[in-house]
Amino acid sequence: TQLLEQSPQFLSIQEGENLTVYCNSSSVFSSLQWYRQEPGEGPVLLVTVVTGGEVKKLKRLTFQFGDARKDSSLHITAAQPGDTGLYLCAGARSNTGKLIFGQGTTLQVKP
């Protein structure tokens, strides 16, 4: 059973389009992180959200933590080919750093 469900699993869009990736769970997390991973490399942290309802922006990326701290979303505006990669959400139950990762969303942005 996957503790964190990400959807969609795969997404192929044209440059300039908008998209949203979802990360859902039945469990409550103390914080939730989003990572981006490129082929042949390890995941790189994009953002951490801690407070229910929190919204963080990173250029064209908008991250939101659900009010109940069980789900999160990542919205990309005007996607660019450089956004291509695997997007992973990860939930933390405590400050131990033991993160539970979702299966990931593979995004391909075509020029």
Add this chain to the structure above:
Amino acid sequence: DAGVIQSPRHEVTEMGQEVTLRCKPISGHDYLFWYRQTMMRGLELLIYFNNNVPIDDSGMPEDRFSAKMPNASFSTLKIQPSEPRDSAVYFCASSGTGEKLFFGSGTQLSVL
């Protein structure tokens, strides 16, 4: 800072052989994590250390897997004997706070 350094980048071995993966965490980081990534199961936490002490090894699949951290700047993950189902990308990550993880580039392991 060089980041988290893993070696080797690629390892091809035959079933039954011993495999040792190595990791050098970022200097000053107190937490070290070993993850395994496959298409089927995604990223799975195998074990993590805090101040060189193993804290949680519940993700280690079986007794064939062992991990050590003899000092703050070095850790190994050993598989003995290796099996084809161990084929995966193995990542090491370190953290100063226990929350923000810095990953290495991974070791691509293929067991034939």
